[in-house]
Amino acid sequence: MIGRTAALRRPLLVAAALSFVLPAAAGAQGFPVAGKPVTLIGGFPNGSGTDIYSRKLAEPLARALGVPVVVDNRVGAGGNIAMDHVAKAAPDGHTILMGTSAMLAINPALYPRMPIDTMRDLAPVLALADVPNALTVAPERRPQFTDCRAVIAAAKAQPGRLTYASTGNGTSTHLAGAQFAAAAGLDLVHVPYRGGPFAMTALLGGEVDIFLHQTPALVGPYRQGQVRLLGVTSRTRLAAFPDVPTMAEACDLPGFETTTWYLLAVPAATPAAIVERLAAEVRKVIDEPSFVAWVKEQGLTPMTGGPVEARALLAADLPKWAEVVRRSGARVD
Missing domain, CATH: 3.40.190.10 (Periplasmic binding protein-like II)
Structure with missing residues (x-):
């Protein structure tokens, strides 16, 4: 009797599993939309570190995705303008934030009125490099x-x-x-x-x-x-x-160390399948030996992991930088 019950349940379990897998797969089927550019939104001016990285990433990522990848720097409010734009964009994978720890982890402690909640309104895709x-x-x-x-x-x-x-x-x-x-x-x-x-x-x-x-x-x-x-x-x-x-x-300062990071993020409502596809395609690009060599030439250290690790990194750094901001007395009204 027990064996028969298990046998009856097995198709139901498979069907239940497929009900989760199929929508996720379907979420990535329409991405990217042919001919529609993917835009990397930065928060700092041309010539800044994120701008340099974005432009290096754009060409090989465009080849991988089969659509143009353009860089659009929306400067102002310490990156909040760029983050707000991405958070409110269509969650279709075509608008990506070139984020930094300053934008995502420091600003929430620095600005008394943030336009978004970085953990709630954005979905981390990939941590790129230690800076x-x-x-x-x-x-x-x-x-x-x-x-x-x-x-x-x-x-x-x-x-x-x-x-x-x-x-x-x-x-x-x-x-x-x-x-x-x-x-x-x-x-x-x-x-x-x-x-x-x-x-x-x-x-x-x-x-x-x-x-x-x-x-x-x-x-x-x-x-x-x-x-x-x-x-x-x-x-x-x-x-x-x-x-x-x-x-x-x-400087005779034993143990002194302070670094930040670059991290890609998309609107929070972006389907998980699109987030995973983006993470996989970007990972292929940045793991290429020539790209790794270029990253190191910039004084950066490549980072590993995918969306789960990127989200964990952001969650861990929010309280860390909040304490640094508190000690520094920095504030932006």
Whole structure:
């Protein structure tokens, strides 16, 4: 009798399983729509780290999907404008956020009024890369800053006089500067700019003393001799800058480390099958040896995993960055 009951249940269980699988599969059948572009929405200006990565990703992803992939940077409010646009877009896989931990994990603690809830309104697709910063100076403007110890000595000699640029209030470059100041016991003056290119222009023009910028945007200026890198905020030295010590080494700050990440996300209502398809196609692209080599040349570290791991990363970093923001006192009204 028991065997007969199990036998009767088996077709029902198979049918029940198919009822979940088939809608998911159907959700991906119409993606991508032929001829309809996939748009990578960034939150920072042309020439920023996310812009550089997006443009590198766009061409091979377009070949993989068989539709154009375009980059559209919607700048403003620390990336909130871009996130809001994606969260409210059609959940069809054709609008993807090129997100950062600054946008997704830091902004919720920084802005008292967020346009979206990053965990509720967006579906993480894939974590792309771990992103360090580098302590950067313009040698022509600040020739005395030959190493990190010289910066620390100057800041301690004149408290409240040394300035550091950032890409905006509460961004990862701001918080990296605040974390450096706190770790070294310095009184530094924060000068926010509207994105990396503007902050870099200020550094090269002598308007500010130092800049803890993200490494992808520093590769060109570093190779051209426009900037001097005094330390990287990663745990170990980077392949892109093998002669540049870590901040822990260069600044006598044992254990100092602060990095962020890039992460793709889509509207929360996007069918799971489309999310998985996007994750699989992007993973194929970024796991190619030539792409991995390029990522490392940018001073980035490739990340692994899929949608589940990306969501777990975001969930874990929200409270972590909330504490960093609280300690820094950063706030955007």
